Amino acid sequence: EAKLIDSERRLTTLLNNTPVAILIFNIEDGRLFYANQHAMKVHQAESLIDLETNAIYSGEPYSRNDMMRAIKRVDQLGPFEQQWKSSDKTGQELWWSVKLDVLTLEGTRYVAAFAENITAQIMVHQALIDEQFRLEEKVRERTQELVEQQRQLNAIIDALPVALSIKNIDGSYRMCNQVFLNQTGKSKEEVIDHADAEIFDFSTAFAIANDDAAVLEDMASKRSEQDIPTPSGELRDYLVTKVPLMGENSKPQALLTLATDISDIKALQRDLQKATSEAERLAKIKAEFLANMSHEIRTPLNGVLGLAHIGARDHVGNPAAHEMFKKITKSGQHLLGVVNDILDFSKIDAGKLNIEAHSLNPAQVAEEAMSVLTDRAQSKGLALNLNNKGVPNWVMGDSLRIKQVLINLLSNAVKFTDKGEVSLTIGHNDTQLQFVVSDTGIGMTPPMLSRVFSPFEQADTSTTRQFGGTGLGLTISRQLARLMGGDITVVSTPGVGSTFTMTVPQIISEQPVLPTPSPTSEQHLTDPLKGLRILAVDDVDVNRDILLSLLEADGAQTVFAVHGADAIEQVERHGADYFDVVLMDVQMPIMDGMTATRKIKLIAPQLPVIALTAHALPDERQRCFEAGMVSHLTKPIDPEQMIRVVLEKARQRPVETKPASAQFIAPSSSQLLPP
16 A cells, blocks of 8 residues: 555656646546646646636637537547647636547546647647637548538638639539639539639630640649639739649549639738838938038038148148137038048948958057047047057958047047046957957946947937037947957946957958059159149139149149039140149039040040049949049048049159149130139
8 A cells, every 4th residue: 555655646746747737537527637736837726626617618619518529539439639728817828739538547437638738839820720620620520421521521622711623624613612602703503514714704714724724734733823803803813723633544634723812912012012112212312312411511611621721731830820720620520520420320321331351450550540549649648558469460351441440439538538548459369350449538337338339329418418429430330340240349337447349350461562652752742743734623613722722832733624514625725635634523513524524535535534522422433433533532622632642643743843833724704603
């Protein structure tokens, strides 16, 4: 007896700890006799009565009567499996895969239900499972009755959500389901033993007959989309599948057709296509807006920075005026930085920012980035330190974008640090370069850190905030780092400082072969453009004044044009070999710069044309090259860059004698535009 008690105890422990719900029912009246702990716990039941009364039955077809029928079936036919729905105390539905079998305990027969919880799967396909369950249950119930088999088959076919039909080889209908009748608006008597020509209009019947003939001839299934009219004349989209039914002689004996109404899906596809087209249209509008915004801001900014540069150059002997012009330049460059940030953010957002790969020296890139912040750091009394932990001399990467990110990180560090130091440490491991920017600044709280890389977010958004900015710099920096295959992370402590770490892939490369500096350019630091004849084309008088001053100071002889047609006239007037290079604006009235460039190339094929434009987007740059331009400079004008590109692209080198003053050759008065 002790062994029996111990055996029962172990059995009870096993049953209570199994992850399967086990329920035992009285075979006579269906009353619940036993439930293991898993069943009680899942249903949140406090007792067997609570479980039986409030949980395991949930109405047809999962009622007590349904369970009783299942118990009787097990008793008569043996074990089988079915699905069952119950609910817990909160009303949450639970679905089970249940195996029912007869169990004899101490001479008494019971029915045991072993239930596996399949609620997760059922929740996804519940409607389909319900329908499948009912159909399968109906089929199982009728399999014993041969006489009822055909009726049950017809019921199943009628319940299918597709139009089903079977035709004889001669094209007459042998059978069809109710969905087919609903779609054609015909009765069964009007369909059975009749052909398509008696059911559909001529063109539809002709198309169906051709498809049928092809399937029967090829003896292979075919699936296609077809437009089939309803009785009211409305065209509906159907996915039609035709299957030849083969006989014992391996030849088609009939043709099965399944037609699924996919009109709603096709409508969604059309809506999606329309939405996609609209999104593309809006993206194009956005790109055009950004291009125009960039142009309209850069054009007056070119005047501001150009005149400020000239003013600073011409007032070196007047410290107050010189400093004022430098401040104007600094403010203008800040505005230009904001514009560039917005354009970069837009390009990254549109997936149009390209990352280049070339040999670069990480230490040199870091030094160049540090040099940009040297004056600013010194003005605040901050130490600016660069630590090199032995990085490779040459790696593959995009030096421009790496430097852009470093300048942004260093600029932030200097801006948010009032005392102490800002340091840039460059290191590496087997696969990555690491650029670590640390400061002893104000630091950030955890809420600030959580949004530091979010666009347009700033740590202090109050109207009295001390630090300016657009809130795009760190967003752009992280996105650039990720586009380069790396990332940016940050740790910070309020009142102690912050540390930003940028990683990029480390791909070792060879030292690039650098071009030998031109001896001519070394000899003419004071008049680098001496002796060159330059045609400068711009419709804005301030831009022409700036160009005149810059080019005159550098020794060039300059002819001006106010639009593209005027530029062509100047080339024709002076001859194809007169000018050494053309500086061409792009957006101008009467004739734009691209059209003018194409026509100038027909007159003087060897004359290099350089775009000097406020259009800064990559697409505009590409269009300039396609028009025949050899380089692309953006406004505001960078005098040093302009001189460097002119020297590189001009078709002759500057002369070595002392330069004469530049001249301004005005266009004809009939072609002058009002300012």
